[in-house]
Amino acid sequence: MKFKASSLDEEDPKCSNRSGPFDLEEPLVRKRKKVERPLDANDLIYAEPWYKTVKNLHLWNTSFIDVVLISSPMGMLGLPFLTRIKGFSAKIYVTEATARLGQLMMEDLVSMHMEIRQLFGPQESCFPHWMKWEELKLLPCSLRDVALGKDGGELGGWMPLYSAADVKDCLQKVQRLKYAEETCYSALIIKAFSSGLDIGTCNWTINGPKGRIAFISSSIFVSAHAMNFDYIGLQGNDTIIYSDFSFLNATEDIEKDHNNFFPTTHDFSCPRNAENDGQELAKSLLHVDDxxxxxxxxxxxxxxxxxxxxxxxxxxxxxxxxxxxxxxxxxxxxxxxxxxxxxxxxxxxxxxxxxxxxxxxxxxxxxxxxxxxxxxxxxxxxxxxxxxxxxxxxxxxxxxxxxxxxxxxxxxxxxxxxxxxxxxxxxxxxxxxxxxxxxxxxxxxxxxxxxxxxxxxxxxxxxxxSFLSGIRLQKVQPLLNILQPKVVLFPKELKLINSSKSTAFSIFHYCIDETLHIPSLKDKSELEIATDLTFHFDWRNLKQGNISMTRLKGELLREHGKLRLISGNVQQSSEIRQLVHWGSPDLERLLTVLSSRGIKGTLRKAISGSESENASVVLVNDPSQALIEVKEMNTVITATDENLASIIFEAIGSILDGI
The missing domain is CATH 3.40.50.10890 (Rossmann fold)
Structure with a gap:
């Protein structure tokens, strides 16, 4: 906690001489920066306020976004910037309390903005004067850093505020949930659990056919007003995405707690804690009363x-x-x-x-x-x-x-x-x-x-x-030991923190605008089959591997994130069904099988430039002419004698798997 009195009148004359993109264009700017005077009120931009959003938001193709999860009322403030973009059609999930509080906060912001807009009058264009390059170059270095970011690439993140109509339209697209209430999106089951930070704030879990994922945002274990952090609801997930960035505003905690944190290496060898140990860890987390x-x-x-x-x-x-x-x-x-x-x-x-x-x-x-x-x-x-x-x-x-x-x-x-x-x-x-x-x-x-x-x-x-706004670093490792994930994704800012302790999970680090590839934790999907369909099982052993397969005819449904096969209105036929084959035949073996049936053929290369250029060809010349083309996606038999074509088809089927 800091206490400051009239010392605010004392300006710090120091200003970074860091080179930027404008220094290359204008040497005079570089010279001016070295002798830059302290800031005063006249250096500020007097204009209708614009608001800084996500970097390069204007370049996003929002049609690629399927789902938006909002964890706090403060997060709601940025939602209309996204929903007003043409092509946005994603599903938005938020808790009921966050939706209402966020609505009030957005309406209040719009009201305050309209009041200050009356002072400056209507804006002349959609591109304010202060955003022109020649104006930005004249800004003091500290203000230019605010406008452009440290790397000079954040100018596109500034946006004019949304309107009351944008807020109303945004709220119509929101689906509201209670804590632990299930909702389904395609094959995914989505739930919100209390994070303890404030009223309505939450963490998210996504359960899908390929695994379970949990998102941990800024959380507080014990709250004096909101529901406590429900970390028990986050147990049993394969992957955890840790997105509590409160440590960035708590440098003293980083210095003090880094030895109690986690390593940056991948380690699968350490055994998981027993259930009793997990309970003791949970108690230790709650006993430290923040x-x-x-x-x-x-x-x-x-x-x-x-x-x-x-x-x-x-x-x-x-x-x-x-x-x-x-x-x-x-x-x-x-x-x-x-x-x-x-x-x-x-x-x-x-x-x-x-x-x-x-x-x-x-x-x-x-x-x-x-x-x-x-x-x-x-x-x-x-x-x-x-x-x-x-x-x-x-x-x-x-x-x-x-x-x-x-x-x-x-x-x-x-x-x-x-x-x-x-x-x-x-x-x-x-x-x-x-x-x-x-x-x-x-x-x-x-x-x-x-x-x-x-x-x-x-x-x-x-x-x-400074109020507590997230999980203290010394509590992260015990929390993860309780949750027992297989993979944890941390922000890259935590990569510098290291320790000698081993973990029972694999650790990866993510950053903005980069795609992170993590190992697949589940390569199979589960299918529930109705009991009445099990009477139609007709198992067939495959030639490749120790696998048996059967064919079923029914109606495939997706309910609550699970796949189900039911008989529905489909009538089961008593007729013997023709086998369905797959794979590519071994051509040498095919020639042997054909020879045993009195059919002579030779292996030829496809004619260059023809449609079958990438195919393998078997030319049959006895007892009559026929052509077998083995392509990547199918095998084609061409013959003038229907009986010969049937024999060739049966020969190919005998060396392929089929059901």
Whole structure:
């Protein structure tokens, strides 16, 4: 956790002299970079906001996407960028809670964007002026890195925001699921299991004919508000794709925990832990209570909030994670009661009222402690009582007449947007940035120096806080020992972390825009056959290998990810069916069999340039003329004598497998 005061006015004059694509085009730019002055507000781009999405999203052929799995409400924010692309027709799966929370977040973002758009007016074209190369070259190096990325290839990821109509269209394409509810896509069974990170967040499992796959996103074992991480539901999968990237924002954990992590080598030799050992590991995971540390962070924040309001300062909290906001509300209100302070708390958002109402009617998505409140007749969260006691006030906008009548300072305000570039947070920062008694609470992932640049000089205190947002590295190895996969796919960023410990699974590393080939874990598919069809089995032993086969006639169905063969309306015939052969005949053996039947032939090469150029040819000249062409996909018999053709056919069938 970091605490910063007015030190924000001190600029770091250092700037990277890294060469980029523009240095080759313009030597003057390279010279300018070496003496580049510190950033100020005039260096920023004043225009209607654009939003950074996946790299090269505009180049994707979305018609190739079959399924989209969304693991969190925050992930929903990017969905309309994808669904509005022409040709998109994939199935989208998301939990019911994530769909509703994501809808509210998208609607709020569109509302805030429309407000700021009124300031800049309608956009002149679909390509803003600041995205032109000549303008990008003039940007300071730090801003150019934001616009282009470190490698200069991320400019195509910037997109104009979607509209309210895009949001509505996106939601119509979403299929909503409960935790552990099965849904089928083709031969795949898809399920969502709680990840514990926030309300409605999940991990996914896919069970198909060729194996079982689990996706692990950012997860928390024990949550104070959401349902806990259901890792038991992830057991029994062949492959695990580990996509918890929270470690990228926790460098101190990487330094501390890398010795307890996993190797980068492939190792199949280590035996798996016994069931009892797995249970003990599960207990050890849960005994380390990360929730206690998070509670201490909330108490720490509340103490600074109380300190600020005691001296007449106001507090601004533009935090995006719903669970953290709900817990902070409870912690701060309790601290105010203990301190006997009567300071109003405001939540200002176009969707705040709907959001708070929704959180109080979803006990099945919450942790057991919250569910127990329901059975005892208490509200699931503390904001219900705070509103009833008029300690918490909820308004849709800062210009709401009721807010203007109710407003008083000092106060505590929860509002969007965490970027500090749009929404009510911008107005409150402009009001309080010069007040040394006021406090701004931000999440640690934000570049605070750049975010606060428009509000300098900054006397307001700034408190950055990093909340637990995923699995700690020291818990990854015990978790995988419990899940016991055969193959684990990690992001390449974890490849540098090494240890001497062996694993019972094979490890691969994936990265963006690269195809990763992993060994097939299951080369056969299973087929359920109806009992009445088993009476028609007529087994035939094959010449190649110790295999027996039979032919069945029925209706092939695919249900719940499984293949089934039933009799259906197909009538079984009592007639003897002609054998179906496959494979290519051995020509030398064929000549021997033909000779035993009084047929003489010779092996010839196909005529160059003919349709049968790639075929092998047997020319029959006694007792009459005939031609046998053995091609890659079939064998063709040509003869003027029908009886001779039948004998040749029978000879070929005698050396081939058939049923």
């Amino acid at each position: 929730n206690m540390e998070e509670t201490q962070k909330l108490a720490f924040l509340s103490s600074h909030v109380i300190d600020s309001v005691k001296v007449g300062g106001s507090v601004l909290i533009p935090i995006s994670r719903l669970g953290i906001v709900l817990q902070l509300l409870e912690q701060i209100s309790a601290s105010l009661d203990v301190s006997a302070l009567k300071v109003p708390i405001y939540i200002i958002s176009s969707v705040a009222e709907e959001l708070l109402a929704f959180t109080n009617i979803i006990p099945e998505w919450l942790c057991k402690q919250r569910q127990e409140k329901l059975f005892s007749g208490q509200p699931l969260f503390g904001h219900v009582e705070l509103i009833n006691e008029e300690k918490l006030h909820v308004f849709p906008a800062i210009h709401s007449p009721k807010l203007l009548m109710n407003w008083q300072e000092p106060c505590i305000v929860f509002c969007p947007h965490w970027s500090l570039r749009l929404g009510p947070a911008v107005h409150f920062l402009q009001r309080w940035c010069g007040d040394q008694n006021s406090l701004l609470i931000l999440e640690n992932e934000l570049d605070v120096e750049l975010a606060l640049l428009p509000f300098k000089p900054m006397a307001m205190k700034v408190l950055q806080c």
